[in-house]
Amino acid sequence: MKFEFTAARIAQALDGVVEGDENAKIVRVSKIEEGREGSITFLANPKYTPYIYTTNATAIVCSKSFVPDKPISSTLIRVDDPYSSFTKLLVFYQKEKENKKLKGISLRSHIHRKAKIGKNVYVGDYVSIGAHAEIGDGCKIYPNVTIYPYAKIGKNCLIHAGSIILNECEIGDNCILQPGSIVGSDGFGFAPLEDGTYMKIPQTGNVILKDNVEIGANATIDRATMGSTVIEHGTKIDNLIQIGHNCVIGSDCVIAGQSGVAGSTKMGNNCMIGGQTGIAGHLHIGNGVQCGGKSGIFADVPDNARLMGAPAFEGHEFKRTYVHFRNLNKIVKEMNDLKKQVAELQAQLGNNKKE
């Protein structure tokens, strides 16, 4: 669905009031400095006020209290809070889009006769849904998705193209799998044998994603050796992330791109993990922990810790320490100066003694 609305329709969605052309046609959202014909833009931050007089945007969302001191050519949509209106507009558009989205089940997909499919489900082309799999009401499953036998998916989930959900894995309600994400690949478990080769340890557990979880594009969540790898309610996992077998990730965590959590680690709730962070296996990470990008966590972490570095330690301390690290060249020079001075002092005192 193309973005195309009148100023009046948008004002209605935002609980706003139109000042200017109600029928002005809006076809895109732009930054105020990049507005052109067809653009709607937002004046939330006062430092951008000068642009309101010069922009070519067709419409501008601004505060009800805004008083211009020059003429404005754009149509205004006055709202209580221009800042939150931006998100409101995006949500409105998204919903309009969803309403027009593809429906029905493609004839070019294969749903095993022993699978259960809920109501109002969309299934795209070349989707394979295995025996005994269950898909809840209102799910949208895009093309080229594979759902293995005995997988269970809750209501209103969005499973993007190319995602793979393996056997016996369970996904809650309102979850989103971005394209190419994998839920339930085998954990990395091998027993070393005496001849130096490895025997694969069967990974017989599953993955459980609770409600409102989002998994990023091409991310991989490994199934447990036994029991379950669990991602709790509301947690958001970014692209290209690896979650190892038997991990439990708490609720409402936000883990940024390319991070990895090794097997059997338990993370608390409300953690924020910077991109490319690595967390070793068998650790306990507390609640409310935050760490910077590229952190390497090799030990348990207490609640509410703030970490940086690899191996990671307290963030402010890391920054202070890193300043010294960058000064090491100078520090070593000073040390060498000191050594010379001390040697001179020693020599001098030796002389003194001899005198």
Added chain:
Amino acid sequence: MKFEFTAARIAQALDGVVEGDENAKIVRVSKIEEGREGSITFLANPKYTPYIYTTNATAIVCSKSFVPDKPISSTLIRVDDPYSSFTKLLVFYQKEKENKKLKGISLRSHIHRKAKIGKNVYVGDYVSIGAHAEIGDGCKIYPNVTIYPYAKIGKNCLIHAGSIILNECEIGDNCILQPGSIVGSDGFGFAPLEDGTYMKIPQTGNVILKDNVEIGANATIDRATMGSTVIEHGTKIDNLIQIGHNCVIGSDCVIAGQSGVAGSTKMGNNCMIGGQTGIAGHLHIGNGVQCGGKSGIFADVPDNARLMGAPAFEGHEFKRTYVHFRNLNKIVKEMNDLKKQVAELQAQLGNNKKE
């Protein structure tokens, strides 16, 4: 296939003896502290002995020599070695499952008439197998897999959903490709031109995976510019790993998640590489090398080295050094104290001289 066996059936699989209800129905494997009705659990580590008297597990695998000092309500399965019995049970279950797995070739797949398919091959929905491709006996190929023309796959391989094997790549016997893994994408080779743009260097080689290799979910193995990128016998490669063009990875290596090896590097046998490690291109990594997670290897590594850090060096040394790094703030303070003290000494000696 659901996990569901009688105590007697499991005892038979484990060469064990039932003490209690032979017909007790077992539906899951649990930790001893989490056992409930239908659970089987293992007592291998004596520190968990107290749980054997309180667990609600239906059955417990324990040593033949175990002598309880209180009554036990669960059925016991006595074996020689409870610890290895756990893996034995998983393998037994996995085999039972395999035996019930889907067989035959889906009518919704496309096997080019010039491709050769072995005996007892399973091919799932929406699999495309190109001209002159060869698939060995006993392979299982899950839905939405693409096998390009001239690719060759040995016997008894398991190719999970969404995996892609590109033209002319060769895969040995008993290999496992986890979902979304890619074998034979183009190496990253570009020749800079005088105008600052790049010309793609065609990547005309292939990838060879020897027998018993496992490739993790969404991992990528690039084809060689010419010749072959090779993963030797028995090596296990975890999720989201990148192996660059022309690499040779030795046999029985274990490389953990999100690690990367840049082009043309040769790694020896029996290496263990921690997660998120990066290894630069054109290096020689010896046999038996081990490195910690997040290592950055920028130089050749001799046999049996133990490495940490980025750039990496000897592991114990790294740990010692890192302690000093964390103390840099204190070290700098001490240095400043020393400077003051030396200045005072100098001043004092100057005074002495004047006297």
Added chain:
Amino acid sequence: MKFEFTAARIAQALDGVVEGDENAKIVRVSKIEEGREGSITFLANPKYTPYIYTTNATAIVCSKSFVPDKPISSTLIRVDDPYSSFTKLLVFYQKEKENKKLKGISLRSHIHRKAKIGKNVYVGDYVSIGAHAEIGDGCKIYPNVTIYPYAKIGKNCLIHAGSIILNECEIGDNCILQPGSIVGSDGFGFAPLEDGTYMKIPQTGNVILKDNVEIGANATIDRATMGSTVIEHGTKIDNLIQIGHNCVIGSDCVIAGQSGVAGSTKMGNNCMIGGQTGIAGHLHIGNGVQCGGKSGIFADVPDNARLMGAPAFEGHEFKRTYVHFRNLNKIVKEMNDLKKQVAELQAQLGNNKKE
């Protein structure tokens, strides 16, 4: 297509002259030290000259000016510049291959009746192309690709198996998507709510890849919240890379495997980014910036900077500093020695005074 040419055919492709058997059959390209029957090899670097007398290669490409001082059994193909001939041969082979590649549109693919498909397009099995999508002339789209509605692809693009291009994303001419790459997954944007949960911010923008861009296997390029995530002309992005929403990556950049760029960062032209580098969000990276592998960039970077480390700073400085870091153990010992010496001096001077 198998590599199989006569010496004469290759000489013609390289503007070379055959000295020996014109009909010699060449079936592979080898390194000179690994040449065997059927191999063609190149003598570009004089230090390999001794091999020309001992190799079993069927043919050798060498300089027109090369004067052997012993008999050579292989057929020679004499050219002006043996070094560039190697790339020339690869390009020749690639083109021959392309000419024999699959053509036409598989009956096992689904092109929405409202999609527009150019001339001479190849579409493999199980490709789903959505409504209003546009595919330019000469594109080759391999099996199991998903193209969402309203996506636009220019001319002569190569879209490898399993790639996914989401709605409204735009791809220029001559682009290559390696297998499993994803263009247009949702950016990672969530608004924290008062109860600690997160609200998804709809990602309504798109991704624009300009002409001659290459995206690596299983790499992910997120769509903008609004507006566009842009990869400019000629930029090459390696495997398993993450580009965040609203990023703009300049032209002719080369970004190596497993690197990540967080949201809204703008990178200039002609940058070279080492593997596993992480770049934080909302930064400005200048033109011509180069950084080593595993760099962590947390601040703006001026034009032509050379960086290493995490957090990254000037590369030579980093190397010098890292030498000191590795010496910290020794530095601390020297410091302790100095402390002792100063204490002795202080004691001695105290004694002096007392005298």
